[in-house]
Amino acid sequence: MQVIMEKLTKHFGETKAVQDFSVTLNDGELVCLLGPSGCGKSTVLNMLSGIIPVTSGKIYFDGEDVTKLPPEQRGIGLVFQNYALYPHMTVMGNITFPLEIQKVPPAEREARAREIAELVHMGNLLGRKPKQLSGGQQQRVAIARALVKNPRLLLLDEPLSNLDARLRLEMREEIRRIQLETQVTTIFVTHDQEEAMSISDHIVLMKDGFLQQHAAPQELYNQPANQFVADFLGNPPINNFPGKVAGDDFVMADGSRVTLGLSGKVPEGTEVNLSVRAESFVVESEQQPDRLTCTVDSVFQMGKEEMAILSFGGVHFRAYIASEYGFKPGDTVVLGLKDRGVFVFDLKTGERYI
Amino acid sequence: MIKQPQASQKSYPLNGALFALSWALMAAALPILLFLQNKWLALAAFLMGAGLLILSLLLDHSYTLRPLAARIIRYVLLVFGMLVMVFPFFWMLSSSLKTYNEMNYFPPTMFPQNWANFENFKIVFEKAPFARYFLNSVITVLGSVGVTTFTTILAAFAFSRLEFRGREILFSLLLSMMMVPFEMLVITNFQTIVKLGVYDTLYALIIPFTSSIFYTYILRNFFQSIPSGLYWSARVDGCTNWKYLWKVMVPIARPSLVTIVLLNALASWNSFMWPLLVIKSDLRRTLPFGLYHFTTEVGANFELLMAASTVTVLPMIILFLFARKQIIRGVARGGIKG
Ligand SMILES: Nc1ncnc2c1ncn2[C@@H]1O[C@H](COP(=O)(O)OP(=O)(O)OP(=O)(O)O)[C@@H](O)[C@H]1O
Ligand SMILES: [Mg+2]
Numbered sequence: 186m187q188v189i190m191e192k193l194t195k196h197f198g199e200t201k202a203v204q205d206f207s208v209t210l211n212d213g214e215l216v217c218l219l220g221p222s223g224c225g226k227s228t229v230l231n232m233l234s235g236i237i238p239v240t241s242g243k244i245y246f247d248g249e250d251v252t253k254l255p256p257e258q259r260g261i262g263l264v265f266q267n268y269a270l271y272p273h274m275t276v277m278g279n280i281t282f283p284l285e286i287q288k289v290p291p292a293e294r295e296a297r298a299r300e301i302a303e304l305v306h307m308g309n310l311l312g313r314k315p316k317q318l319s320g321g322q323q324q325r326v327a328i329a330r331a332l333v334k335n336p337r338l339l340l341l342d343e344p345l346s347n348l349d350a351r352l353r354l355e356m357r358e359e360i361r362r363i364q365l366e367t368q369v370t371t372i373f374v375t376h377d378q379e380e381a382m383s384i385s386d387h388i389v390l391m392k393d394g395f396l397q398q399h400a401a402p403q404e405l406y407n408q409p410a411n412q413f414v415a416d417f418l419g420n421p422p423i424n425n426f427p428g429k430v431a432g433d434d435f436v437m438a439d440g441s442r443v444t445l446g447l448s449g450k451v452p453e454g455t456e457v458n459l460s461v462r463a464e465s466f467v468v469e470s471e472q473q474p475d476r477l478t479c480t481v482d483s484v485f486q487m488g489k490e491e492m493a494i495l496s497f498g499g500v501h502f503r504a505y506i507a508s509e510y511g512f513k514p515g516d517t518v519v520l521g522l523k524d525r526g527v528f529v530f531d532l533k534t535g536e537r538y539i
Numbered sequence: 540m541i542k543q544p545q546a547s548q549k550s551y552p553l554n555g556a557l558f559a560l561s562w563a564l565m566a567a568a569l570p571i572l573l574f575l576q577n578k579w580l581a582l583a584a585f586l587m588g589a590g591l592l593i594l595s596l597l598l599d600h601s602y603t604l605r606p607l608a609a610r611i612i613r614y615v616l617l618v619f620g621m622l623v624m625v626f627p628f629f630w631m632l633s634s635s636l637k638t639y640n641e642m643n644y645f646p647p648t649m650f651p652q653n654w655a656n657f658e659n660f661k662i663v664f665e666k667a668p669f670a671r672y673f674l675n676s677v678i679t680v681l682g683s684v685g686v687t688t689f690t691t692i693l694a695a696f697a698f699s700r701l702e703f704r705g706r707e708i709l710f711s712l713l714l715s716m717m718m719v720p721f722e723m724l725v726i727t728n729f730q731t732i733v734k735l736g737v738y739d740t741l742y743a744l745i746i747p748f749t750s751s752i753f754y755t756y757i758l759r760n761f762f763q764s765i766p767s768g769l770y771w772s773a774r775v776d777g778c779t780n781w782k783y784l785w786k787v788m789v790p791i792a793r794p795s796l797v798t799i800v801l802l803n804a805l806a807s808w809n810s811f812m813w814p815l816l817v818i819k820s821d822l823r824r825t826l827p828f829g830l831y832h833f834t835t836e837v838g839a840n841f842e843l844l845m846a847a848s849t850v851t852v853l854p855m856i857i858l859f860l861f862a863r864k865q866i867i868r869g870v871a872r873g874g875i876k877g
Binding site: 234235236256257259261262263265266267268269271272273282283286287330331334 | 766768769771772773774775776777778782786787790791793
């Protein structure tokens with residue numbers, strides 16, 4: 186199902202949880218709603234499900250305006266962070282409950298529940314109570330319960346945050362598998378960028394209630410719309426060098442400069458951040474104006490590569506360096522910049538120039 | 540007997556047998572008394588059983604010596620407390636089985652001469668319509684507890700789940716009403732009952748007791764502890780408030796509800812002052828009121844009085860014996876003060 190949110194806004198009294206949020210999601214996609222804690226992800230989800238009314242704006246499901254529709258008429262499956270299983274019912278009871286409400290005959294209910302339980306690999310535990318299940322199993326039941334009535338849209342609010350690291354990895358692949366098998370349009374809320382990068386078709390990145398960028402994971406990483414997006418994605422985080430634009434050059438407070446061909450692209454004298462991903466440095470042999478002469482602070486072995494902490498213009502930063510060079514703390518290194526993963530952002534507005 | 544803590548964590552099969560045997564011996568005391576009429580043999584069986592029970596408990600929990608001493612002291616205190624609590628009931632039961640002559644022995648005897656002497660009960664049922672009282676009590680309790688439970692569930696749901704303006708203020712107002720003592724309400728309640736034309740009927744006993752702020756408060760607290768995710772999952776699935784309440788909330792709150800029902804039933808069963816005010820006819824009395832009336836009729840025949848008391852109290856005791864676990868669990872969960 187295609188989902189359109191148009192200028193969606195939600196205020197809780199003084200708090201502006203979501204503002205002017207406009208996004209279009211395509212049928213059959215898995216979209217991650219990503220952002221730091223408190224940025225309004227759950228609020229967006231709750232407005233989609235109809236749990237909370239919108240302050241202004243519109244929601245369309247397949248072209249139909251559902252903004253005022255009560256939750257039960259929206260055809261949505263919900264999975265909460267704490268799974269919200271009915272503790273007094275068995276797994277079977279939990280999965281069949283939505284069908285029971287819809288007055289589906291008992292035999293059909295069971296058949297459908299069994300089918301969906303197989304899909305989430307819970308077919309052999311139908312008689313258990315939620316208390317007797319592990320976190321991952323509870324989560325599967327919650328997904329099965331949300332899927333059993335064939336929702337048009339599946340909403341998952343941080344479904345993995347209660348699980349340990351390994352199970353999280355496993356379950357996110359499970360969720361992706363189930364989503365691909367059922368082809369249900371899915372919105373997955375998370376504040377874990379790695380989780381979002383690994384399973385989604387598209388990522389919607391939010392901050393303070395505003396949409397920052399809506400793009401495919403790689404595009405988000407390679408073409409961040411602004412400083413926030415660049416900072417939020419990537420591990421290790423992107424390196425930021427604050428400075429000024431002087432002609433073609435980028436100049437830092439202590440006079441260190443790099444020639445980047447900035448004139449015409451960035452207004453003269455603008456205060457900017459030169460942001461470079463750790464993997465976007467290359468070791469060069471001789472100094473040139475478009476290269477950085479840095480000092481090595483420390484070096485960590487990381488498999489076939491080394492992660493070095495260096496300083497340039499008084500700023501410490503991280504860079505991946507092939508280990509064949511064997512640098513030691515105190516050495517001087519000349520680093521060139523690759524085309525990819527090098528950006529220039531306005532220091533104040535975060536707007537991207539390059 | 541003095542072992543390492545780890546070793547004693549296991550329970551031994553022998554111990555289980557010992558435990559069972561001790562209870563069997565204690566239980567055997569009663570039939571011995573009733574059928575063999577030999578109170579010394581019964582006493583011996585009982586004491587032997589009790590001794591074995593203590594032994595098996597000690598064997599089961601024999602950690603090191605100090606915890607053992609602490610355990611003994613604890614049990615002694617508990618047993619003492621139990622005796623203090625149980626003695627009046629024992630005395631009532633014992634007296635109800637004595638004859639008029641036995642009652643007047645001095646010093647008084649601990650046990651009746653004949654444990655199967657149910658003569659007093661027969662007389663009690665002949666002298667006053669206790670069966671009728673009993674029925675009245677049951678009807679009153681069922682009526683008032685039934686309706687109270689229903690209204691309590693609905694109110695607790697409204698105050699915990701539904702959102703409406705002034706909800707918290709309204710609830711605070713209700714809570715503050717709890718400070719008005721029942722005695723103050725008696726006059727207005729009485730007038731209402733008379734105006735309704737139900738004076739001297741069982742309705743008069745039920746109608747004023749069909750809601751309870753206190754139980755609403757307890758249940759509301761419990762309902763609030765149920766995560767809202769359950770509610771919204773159900774709502775998104777098309778579940779109505781009504782269905783959600785009865786299919787999800789009430790089953791989850793069952794332990795709390797059972798406690799509420801039991802406490803309420805007990806209060807209702809024991810209520811005395813109100814029936815005294817609104818019931819005139821002999822045949823509409825409830826048990827406690829009937830018992831009170833009976834006292835004035837039989838005067839100094841304490842053995843009859845004790846038999847009547849036994850009839851009055853026994854149903855509640857039986858109820859509590861059966862629902863002990865539920866009550867304890869409910870009290871622990873709902874945070875009701877004992
Ligand atoms: N019912 C409410 N009343 C008042 N403010 C609220 C309410 N719900 C959310 N907020 C506020 O709205 C903002 C967004 O909240 P929301 O729950 O959507 O964040 P989130 O992105 O889901 O965060 P998290 O990752 O921590 O779950 C927060 O500042 C929060 O304090
Ligand atoms: Mg949230």
